Structures are given as structure tokens and as C-alpha cells.
Amino acid sequence: MEELNYIDLFAGAGGLSEGFIRAGFNPIAHVEMNKDACDTVKTRTAYHWLKENKKAKIYHDYLKSETKNKEELWKKVPENLINSVINKEISKETLDEIFDKIDNELNGRNVDLIIGGPPCQAYSVAGRARDPHGMKRDQRNFLYKYYVEFLKRYQPDMFVFENVPGILSAKNGVHLENIFKAVRSAGYELALPKNRYKVLNAKNFGVLQDRKRVIIIGWKKELGFTYPNFDETEPKYEVLKDLFSDLQPLKNGEGTLNAVEYYKPANEYLKQSGIRNGLEIVTQHIARPNNENDLEIYRIAVDEWNNGKRLNYANLPTRLIKHNNVQSFTNRFQVVNGKGVSHTVVAHIAMDGHYYIHPDKKQNRSITVREAARIQSFPDDYFFEGSRTAALKQIGNAVPPLMAEKIAEKIKSMLTR
Template sequence: MKELNYIDLFAGAGGLSEGFIRAGFSPIAHVEMNKDACDTIKTRTAYHWLKENKKAEIYNDYLKSETKNKEELWKNVPEHLINSVINKEISESTLPEIFNSIDKELNGNNVDLIIGGPPCQAYSIVGRARKDMESDPRNHLYKHYVKFLEKYNPNMFVFENVPGILSAKNGEYLNKIFKAVKNAGYEVAIPPKNHLNAKDFGVLQDRKRVIIIGWKKELNLKYPEFETTEHSFQILKDLFSDLKPLKNGQGTLNAVAYTKPTTEYLKQTNIRNGLEFVTQHIVRPNNDNDLEIYQIAIEKWNNGKRLNYAELPKRLIKHSNTDSFVNRFQVVNGKGVSHTVVAHIAMDGHYYIHPDKKQNRSISVREAARIQSFPDDYFFEGSRTAAFKQIGNAVPPLMAQKIAEKIREMIWKNM
């Protein structure tokens, strides 16, 4: 069978792309405006090429190195693959240059699929409160997405976004997107229940996302049916149990050994995938005030209650606003699945407190990556803050893989 290819727009750190690669797709290009996220994709591109060419030890040595030189790593890979990661903001002025770069990679071949979703903050409920919808240019990035559909004419596309896109301006934005892609020659649909949830795909996270899928009008297709993955896996015993216990401010970006054997969940999901060490198990530091609040939050959580910020002892309350965001300190559910990991985790860890009271800290970079189902050999370039942001913005690879497998079936049936 022909290897199917795709272009990833607004690619972030490559979570969606990782799922499509696992499902047998081959990337033509990734387009992303954030440099750290682009560097992460370049490093992951190096991983895939080196592994495929039986040179995985070069990548493993890079992970183990305490003085990582990403440019030296990338030199081991064909230059055009590194250059296929396009670090550009998608705009009217950059489109010709981006198209030109992609055309070089295509070398006359057709495009099977376009994936990706414009930055979702513009459609989020919080984002709307902060900025006038019409004046936020991110709300109109779908128009650029459609230009890629018009130019490359793929069989299908996958457009990922937050549930807020359904209600943004009373559904007006969603209608505009549908109208634009239909004018470009595509049928389009959203899930029967409007969104998909990562936890139904085996991800240990309650994360709802709107996955819009489109196909050429001449193809006889409909929205795919996804089976729900039933399981009883838990964060503490199945996802975190083999990671070294840490206190706030501890840990390292460098390689450290696992402390316990792997678990069935880590094996099934390929999160722990053959290495004897893990990287980026590092925790941000906290002040004494926050640590005391963490202790109270964990104690309440263990008794079946969430902490209400306004009910803290007055000496611990440092925010004047005690009417909204009263859940600003939240414990990850150690005996079930986590609440949604979002990009705000880059700002502070108060919304992602580790459930083990003895450790009394927010979750580490690696723990956040695991909640998002990234494998342990996935390295996030940039600072600790940059890594958290990339992870919070990502599509869980495990969810992406199962979507990709359905898309692959749909394309092959119509080839």
C-alpha cells in the first residue's frame, strides 16, 4: 500500500503528528510559529529517522548527554527533513514562502491529508473574556487553513480545537469554518456528541476536544465511529509509580533511572518504551505559602473535597479576588484520570498539585507529558516553562493515533 502523507499546520510540539506517524503516515512538512516547539519537532524528526535507520543509539546518547547540542543531533539526519519543519507564523504575507518550502518537499507529489488546528485560546471561554473576538486575529486563522486546502487539494483534513469553538459568537465562527471548507470542495462533520474525549481513547486525562473531519465531496464518507477504551488504570499506581519521588524545586532535565519496573499501562501505551532512564523529571520551586496551601488542598482532596480558595485561612490568601477562580489550587486525581492539562501550567503549577502529600509539589514536566500520553523518549526543547507550554497545548499522541488509524482506513477505501 502507498505510504500516505500529510502536512501539519499550527503543529505545536507535534502531539497530533506523533499519532499520525505511529499510524503509518509520513509528514511532508510541519508549520509552527513557536521556535521552541519547532525545535522539539526537529528533535523528534531526528528520533524517527535515526530509529528507522538503526541508529537509535545516537538519539539515546543525546538524551543522556548533560550538555545537549540539538544542532549537532540534527546533523545526523538528512538536511531536508530538518528544513521541512517551517518556523513561520501563518499569515497573508508568509503564505507564499511557506507554500514554496512545502512545494520543494513535495517534489510534484500529491498531498493526502492536512491536519492541525489554529491556536485554540481565541475560542476558549477564558480567551473571550480577555479580548474582543472580532479584533483577535487568531479567530480568522481558519481562512489560512482553507487556503492550504485549496492549494494542495488533499483527500481529507483534520481540524482540531477546543469545545469553545462550538459556542464562540453563538456558533457563528463554526458556521464560517464550515462554509469556507465547503466552498473549497469538502464535506465536513463534527462528532455526534460534538466533541471527543481523550479519556475514551485510553489517555489518563479528561480532555474534551472538537475534532472536525472533512473529505472531498466526491468521496462517499461519513464521520468515523470511535470505540471507547474501557479501563481502570489510575494516575498514581499506573502512570507515576516508577518515577523518582521529588520535593518542590527538585529534579533534573537530564537522564535519571526509573525507580520501579514498568506497569501494564505504560507498556500498553508505549509511554515507557524500552529506555532504562527518563528525562525532564523536574519540578518548579514554590514558596512556603503555596506549599502550605498544597498540603491543605491534598488533605481536602483525600477526604473527597476540592479546595475553595476563599475558604483558606486569611493569612494564606494573597489574591484580592476571592469570588472567581476559587478552584485555582487543584489536585490531580491520583485514583483516576487527571483534569485537563492546559498551557497555563507554564505559568504556575497550582492547578496541577501532585496527589502524594509527602512530595507536596506540583507535577513535573515528565509527569505532565505522561498525562498527555507522550512517550518518555519525547524530548521537549527549550526551558522548563517552554516545555510545560508545549505539553499543555498538545494533542495527546495516543488519542491522535486512534484518530489517524480511522482516517487511514477511510482514505485507503477510496483510493
């Protein structure tokens, strides 16, 4: 079967791309402005090439190394693959340069698909709440215009545009309508007005996280497709019993970025989801240090949660309240639901872990980098480059690979039928 090629725009750490690679698609280029995220995608690109060429031991040795040299790892794979990860902000000034780089990578091949979604802060409800202008002046509102420029230039058969549910209400839906108009003017069709997009929840695709995303799918008008139906299921696994069970218990400040052995064998969910995929080591299982004030709040929060309630910051003992604002964001300390699926992991996890308290009171800490990655369904051999903070930011911004894979399988069936 002919190779299906795609370009990933605003690629982040490559969560969306990982799903499409698993489904058999071939990445031509990833475009991303954040250097740490680009480095992560380069390392993952190296992983896929080494695995495909029966040299996976090189990558496994990299994971086991305590002095990781990513540049040395990248030298083990063809240079053009590493260069296909383009570390550029997509803007008016950089567009021609990015086009030139992608054209060089294409080398006469077609682009079958474009995937990706502009940074979501400008569309998110939380982002608008925090910004004094409600994000109305934020230039990220208009990044979709550059996405459309890629559609015009490379004429893929289809595209997948992903974003937060807040895009539906941003500027009372004007931004969404403008996106629809722009892709239509570029020669792409969407489903009938009531089905132009779907709000999909990661928890219905095997991810142990309540994470809703708007997925817009378009196709060249002459193809006559309709919006695909996805096989959504109710979650039957739990965070504590199934997702975290094999990881070494830690206190706050404990753990390591380096490779350690698992605490227990892999269970059904970890195998089925691909989170555990044969390796007997795991990296980046490291917890933040916390002060005694926060640790006491964590204990109270877990007790409240175990009694069926969320902690209200304003109701804490006065001696523990350190923020002047007790009227808004009173849910700033939240426990991950150990007996079900987690609430949404967002990029703010890079700032502090208060919104992601581990449900096991004995461990009394926020979740580790690896636990956050697992909630997002990243496999354990996925290594996030950069500092712990950089890794958490990448994870919080990502599309869950497991959800992406299910979307990719549907797109593949449409393109190959």
C-alpha cells in the same frame, strides 16, 4: 502500499503528528510559529529517522548527554527533513513563502491529508472570560481561513481540524458555521448537519486525562465518506498507581532535566500506552521550587481532596490568601486526581503549577515536566526543547499522541479501503 503524506498546520510540539506517524503516515511539513515547539519537532523528526535507519543509539546518547547540542543531533539526519519543520506564523504575509517551502519538500508527491488546528485561546471559554473584549477582536478567530487556503492549494483527500469545545459557542456558533462554509466552498464535504463534528474525550482513548476536543473531519465531495465511528473505552487505569508509579519521588525544586533511571519497573499501562518503550532512562523529571506559603496551601488542598472536596481559595486561612480577587477563579489550586484521570492540562501550567498539585502529600509539589507529558500520553523518549517553562507550555497546548493515533488509524482505514 503507497505512502500516505500529510501536512501538519499549527503543529505545536507535534502531539497530533506523533499519532499519525505511529499509524504509518509520512509528514511532508510541519508549520509552527513557536521556535521552541519547532525545535522539539525537529528533535522528534531526528528520532524517527534515526530509529528507522537503525541508528537509535545516536538519539539515546543525546538524551543521556548533560550538554545537549540539538544542532549537532539534527546534522545526523538528512537536511531536508529538518528543513521541513517551518518556523513561521501563518499569515497573509508569509503564506506564499510557506507554500514555496512545502512545494520544495513535496518534490512531485501528493498530499493525502492536512491536519491541525489554529491556536485555541481565541475560542476557549477561559480565554474569552479573561479578555475584556471576549476575544472578539482576536485575529486568531480567523486563522481557519489560512487552513482553507492550504486545502485549496494541495487538494488533499481528507482533513482533520482539531480545536477546543469553546469553538462551538464562540460568537454563538458563528465562527463554526463560517468554518463549515469555507471548507465546503473549497470542495470538501462534511457529514450531515447533526454530525459535522464530534466532541471526543482523550480519556476514552487510553489517555489518563479528561480532555475534550472538537474534531472536524472533511473529505473531497466525490469520495462519499461519512464521519467515522471511534472505538471509545472507559478508563481503567489511575494516575498515581499506573502513570506515576515508576518515577522517582521528588520534593519541590528537586529533579533534573537530564537523564535518570526509573524508580520501578514498567507496569502494564506504561507498556501498553507506549509511554515506556524500552529505554531505561527518563528525562525532564524536574519539579518547580515553591515558597512555604504555597506549600502549605498544597497540603491543605490534598487533605481537602482526600476528603472528597476541591479547595476553595476564598476559604483558606487569611494569612495564606495573597490574591485580592477571592470572588472568581477560586479553584486556582487543584489537585490531580491520583485515583482516576487528571483534569485537563492547559498551557497555563507554564505560568505556575498551582492547578496541578501532585496527589501524594509526602511529595508536596506541583507535577514535573515529565509527569505533565505523561498525562498527555507523550512517550518518555519525547524530548521538549527549550526551558522548563517553554516545555510546559508546549505540553499544555498539545494533542495527546495516544488519542491522535486512534484518530489516525481510522483516517488511514478510510483512505486505503
